[in-house]
Amino acid sequence: MKVFKLIFKNILRHKLRTILTIIGIAVAVIAFGILRTVYTAWNVGVDAAAADRLITRQAISFIFPLPYSYKEKIAALPGVSNLSFATWFGGVYKDKSQFFARMAVDDETFFEVYPEFSLSDDEKAAFQKERNSCVVGESIAKQYNFKIGDLVTLEGDIYPGTWEFVIRGIYKPKFENTDATQMLFHWTYLDERMKAESPGREGNVGWYIVKVEDPLQSAEISTKIDALFKNSLAETKTETERAFTQGFISSTGAIITAMNILSFVIVGIIMLVLGNTMIMSARERTREYAVFKTLGFSAFHLTGLILGESLLISALGGGLGIFLTYPIINGFAQVIPKGFFPVFQVEPITLILAISAALIIGVAAAIFPIQRALTTKIVDGFRFVG
Amino acid sequence: MSVIIQVKNLAKSYWRNKIEIPVLQDIDLEVEEGEFLTLMGPSGSGKTTLLNLIAGIDKPSSGDVLVNGTDIGKLGESLLAKWRSSNVGFVFQFYNLIPVLTAYENVELPLLLTKLSRSERKKHVEMALNIVGLGDRIHHYPKQLSGGQEQRVAIARAIVTDPVILVADEPTGDLDKTSADEILTLMERLNKEFKKTIVMVTHDPHAAERATRVVHLDKGDLVVEPS
Numbered sequence: 084m085k086v087f088k089l090i091f092k093n094i095l096r097h098k099l100r101t102i103l104t105i106i107g108i109a110v111a112v113i114a115f116g117i118l119r120t121v122y123t124a125w126n127v128g129v130d131a132a133a134a135d136r137l138i139t140r141q142a143i144s145f146i147f148p149l150p151y152s153y154k155e156k157i158a159a160l161p162g163v164s165n166l167s168f169a170t171w172f173g174g175v176y177k178d179k180s181q182f183f184a185r186m187a188v189d190d191e192t193f194f195e196v197y198p199e200f201s202l203s204d205d206e207k208a209a210f211q212k213e214r215n216s217c218v219v220g221e222s223i224a225k226q227y228n229f230k231i232g233d234l235v236t237l238e239g240d241i242y243p244g245t246w247e248f249v250i251r252g253i254y255k256p257k258f259e260n261t262d263a264t265q266m267l268f269h270w271t272y273l274d275e276r277m278k279a280e281s282p283g284r285e286g287n288v289g290w291y292i293v294k295v296e297d298p299l300q301s302a303e304i305s306t307k308i309d310a311l312f313k314n315s316l317a318e319t320k321t322e323t324e325r326a327f328t329q330g331f332i333s334s335t336g337a338i339i340t341a342m343n344i345l346s347f348v349i350v351g352i353i354m355l356v357l358g359n360t361m362i363m364s365a366r367e368r369t370r371e372y373a374v375f376k377t378l379g380f381s382a383f384h385l386t387g388l389i390l391g392e393s394l395l396i397s398a399l400g401g402g403l404g405i406f407l408t409y410p411i412i413n414g415f416a417q418v419i420p421k422g423f424f425p426v427f428q429v430e431p432i433t434l435i436l437a438i439s440a441a442l443i444i445g446v447a448a449a450i451f452p453i454q455r456a457l458t459t460k461i462v463d464g465f466r467f468v469g
Numbered sequence: 470m471s472v473i474i475q476v477k478n479l480a481k482s483y484w485r486n487k488i489e490i491p492v493l494q495d496i497d498l499e500v501e502e503g504e505f506l507t508l509m510g511p512s513g514s515g516k517t518t519l520l521n522l523i524a525g526i527d528k529p530s531s532g533d534v535l536v537n538g539t540d541i542g543k544l545g546e547s548l549l550a551k552w553r554s555s556n557v558g559f560v561f562q563f564y565n566l567i568p569v570l571t572a573y574e575n576v577e578l579p580l581l582l583t584k585l586s587r588s589e590r591k592k593h594v595e596m597a598l599n600i601v602g603l604g605d606r607i608h609h610y611p612k613q614l615s616g617g618q619e620q621r622v623a624i625a626r627a628i629v630t631d632p633v634i635l636v637a638d639e640p641t642g643d644l645d646k647t648s649a650d651e652i653l654t655l656m657e658r659l660n661k662e663f664k665k666t667i668v669m670v671t672h673d674p675h676a677a678e679r680a681t682r683v684v685h686l687d688k689g690d691l692v693v694e695p696s
Binding site: 086089092093095096370371373374375376377378379380381382460461462465 | 521524526527546547550551552553554555559561565567568569570578579581582626
């Protein structure tokens with residue numbers, strides 16, 4: 084008979100209690116996994132940000148546009164290898180719940196500065212040829228069953244009117260964290276209609292995307308860009324794409340921070356659940372531990388027995404939780420609108436944290452029962468009435 | 470016969486709410502090898518405390534306990550645990566078997582601390598269970614056994630390591646008369662046939678009759694030691 088067999092037999096003493104504890108841990112691990120996945124999904128844009136891209140936006144706020152005329156001046160700066168621009172379009176497709184990013188972009192340069200948006204040469208050529216054409220990401224193409232040649236009609240809100248687009252390309256994400264939920268169309272299409280329908284709103288872009296030759300020069304180039312437009316009507320703020328994305332999501336920072344904290348609170352709850360089970364088990368076995376000690380079992384042996392039991396329960400609960408987290412997250416990914424979380428999957432860091440949490444919980448829950456078992460004198464253990 | 474247990478000037482007190490409660494005072498006792506000694510006395514007389522001190526599961530307040538030449542009062546917890554595993558066999562009133570282990574596994578427990586191989590352990594466990602007459606119950610769990618059978622498993626566990634001394638605290642206290650007689654007969658056999666030195670606590674005069682010597686304790690003092 085080995086110690087592991089005894090540990091295994093011990094966890095089966097109160098089958099219902101053990102099963103409920105394992106389920107409790109599994110549910111908590113699933114909740115932890117979901118919260119962490121939402122947290123990582125929220126930050127995926129930050130993680131996907133390229134080191135060699137800068138974003139130049141209006142200094143006062145992201146919502147104010149910049150003149151198109153800045154393009155040449157920025158592009159002429161030393162160290163700038165490419166330049167593109169984009170404008171947030173917004174709009175409604177079918178109804179307001181059908182959310183995905185829609186942007187007017189520079190058809191010539193956008194796919195050069197975003198090489199992770201993979202588009203075939205034929206599709207790119209077709210897109211560039213037609214003024215009201217658009218390109219959609221693979222994820223929303225799948226979600227809405229979009230095909231090349233389909234007509235997409237948007238109802239404008241920031242830019243009023245009915246807008247019709249023909250799909251001429253479906254881009255594929257090059258990396259796992261590349262957003263494949265965007266709809267991109269010609270900025271010139273938007274600009275020409277503004278010129279015709281809303282004079283005064285033409286000639287503006289949302290932000291510039293500046294590709295730099297050397298990421299180490301990002302700070303210097305940012306300063307130079309902003310200096311170019313100092314004291315102008317539209318001063319600029321240039322920052323790395325990562326900083327820009329972080330700033331973009333900072334408005335929801337409190338919720339995300341709360342979610343992050345909550346995920347660790349859940350770890351604390353699991354610790355209490357398992358701790359309670361282990362304390363009850365150890366208390367019931369006070370007399371048995373006295374027997375073990377009497378027979379010559381050392382503190383090391385008793386620690387092994389209690390810690391092993393705690394770790395086995397936490398491993399079973401944690402394992403079950405992790406195993407179930409994947410299909411549940413996949414289920415969530417199917418239900419939530421694609422545009423909200425372009426990448427919604429269990430990240431390796433979530434898995435590592437869940438496994439670490441299960442191990443830490445297993446150890447932490449055993450500390451008090453071990454301390455109690457080791458410090459209770461044999462004679463007191465025999466007198467104990469549970 | 471040589472003296473195997475020597476108790477010298479032994480005293481033991483407990484502390485309850487900062488008040489010292491003396492349990493044993495100035496006890497001197499010698500037990501010879503192969504003796505079957507019974508400690509008798511009323512409740513609270515200190516007989517179980519004396520047994521615990523001899524068995525090394527409690528520490529004296531003062532005085533010495535020497536078993537087979539080792540002053541066990543001077544051993545640290547870890548060494549004392551090791552010493553107990555190879556020198557003392559324990560039999561308790563309430564058997565104290567591990568409920569999730571079979572009779573075989575319960576008896577095997579003390580052998581897990583030895584370097585014996587699995588097959589050697591098996592040989593020893595089967596031999597011990599055969600001695601107590603439970604060779605056909607090795608895969609039974611404690612709850613599947615009668616009280617007397619459980620106590621016999623406990624005795625098998627106590628003798629499986631071939632200890633120097635066997636200590637028993639009211640081994641028949643929770644048994645009916647027939648089972649109690651069987652247990653006492655078994656203990657008598659272990660003493661006579663296997664030459665085991667036994668120290669047994671009991672308040673039952675009939676149980677004490679099986680012993681080779683009876684020692685009486687009263688209020689922590691050794692009062693009678695008939696030869």
